[in-house]
Amino acid sequence: MLDVPMTQVPLVSLADQQNDPEGFAQAFGGSFERFGFAMVADHGIDPALIDRAWALTEEFFRLPEDEKRTYHTPGGGGARGYTPFRTEIAKNAKVTDLKEFWHIGRELPAGHRFRDVMPDNIWPSAPAGFKETFLELFAAFDTAGLKLLSAIARYLKLDPNWFEHAVKDGNSVLRLLHYPPIPADAPGVRAEAHEDINLITLLLGAEEAGLELLDKDGDWLAVKPPVGAMVVNVGDMLQRLTNHVLPSTTHRVVNPAPERRGNSRYSMPFFLHPAPDFLIETLPSCVGEGNRYPEPITAHDYLHQRLVEIGLLKK
Template sequence: MNRIPSVDLRDFLSDDPKRKEKFTKEIGDAYEQIGFVALKGHFLSDELIDNLYAEIKKFFELPVDTKEKYEIEGIGGQRGYTSFGKESAKGKKEGDLKEFWHFGQYVENNPELEKVYPPNVMVDELPGFNEVGKETYKMLEKTAQYVLRALALHLDLEETYFDKYIKNGNSILRPIHYPPIKEEPKNAVRAAAHGDINLITLLMGAQGKGLQVQNHKGEWIDAIAEPDELMINVGDMLSRHTNNRLKSTIHQVTNPPKELWGTSRYSIPFFMHPVSEMPLDCLENCIDEEHPKQYDDITAGEFLHERLVELGLIKK
């Protein structure tokens, strides 16, 4: 496969069983073959997207010392600001050429979970920043819920199988700023080749060149979304849970050509995580003689902790 398939969520949401079945087959096949789709018909309005980009640009333009007061020690970067070059891909020494912010879950009707998740960090200088972040978080979470419902049907599970695991899940909305490149990077790129940790990732801001996906032949192909599309990919948790039937694909964000070094790039992924106690044991209907069980049993929380240690965001 040499291109990213495009699907329309409105097919799944329609009252027409054939359109719903068509969407389920298209997204299921795409995730078995390449692990990525471009999705139209999501729940983000143009106005919300414009407001979000305006607010995050204002934040990243704040003085460094102002941003750094929102970098919270001891929580592995789960909320608030992470400064330039702090995060690196698994197995890479060089820090990625980016800075970012994390919005986390807005817990509903679960006081115990509220004590577990770090609180969201409020930016005093930008009154609209947190409000627009929360609204975007909710709309992406809603979009992700329906994508996972389609995948549940594709896997011959009950349609709402994932609902109980993603309600109040440990999901993260991450506005990223890749600043202008001022000198020749030494072995560093904007985001080194990696797979995502979570169930699925919904990416805003894949409209320009930069994001690349590795197909099964090991070839890098450009993943460029239309203005009205989100790029959505399978993460390692979902790949593991489906015994690698759905593919978590390696991807990267390359540095631009030298003539574009002076430009910033913004992208905004939403990492859909389940609650920590979700078992990631390989689904029985994804195991057979041709596809023996590939992974040990583990919970989502245990798996996340392992990976955050590997990424250097949590110390052992």
């Protein structure tokens, strides 16, 4: 396995995959096994598209609160559209996170077999170009994510295309996140310590720092990718699938220093999910001396359990 510095998440280049797929798989997978995180440069998403997406994200969240709330679906679990400030709470946390967000999912044709569990997208009337930009970005994330899953399959000694059937028509979500300016006495933090639910998360970085991961030795490590790179991390579904060979690492977004608390923070994570009917069953090659998860579960049922835990769905 890859030997990496104990206090630094490696930076790998997705461009290396084309000429040396095995070497890239070892570098990327080794970082996942050691940290549950990797930083990925040359991910292939058009910088102009990303710039357009940032501008539209900021423009949307500047809309009046009453207008944003017209796109909120009470009882919808935050699956699509707007989720107001201080709604989501990390598992076992005592206070809600200091954030608001917007969710975009996969567009499904009429009559598709997953339409009963994957709701239609909600699109705001403003800003102009919102729908077109974020559907294009969603597709770009999908493409990059499949390349990274291919590397993970190689690392796990599976067929490089193993994940393709798992994520076809998957319930992935693109989240537009806004952490507003916060007063010095605000209770809680921007995002309390948590793990992600999905297979992998692809995160376009924020100008404002704050992302930290909990390392194996108990230290919190700041994760700040170089300009143009993204952060990628293991989600609980992949952790379960691999019997913790690839760990879903606890992470958080801490509040900034007092002099930066007047600044907003924006980020765009893409939560790559399998199809709702995909059965999360421990890979035989990862069982080792014992299987932590002898009972398989569908991706849909697992997602529902976790959304209840974080306060987005009621029991």
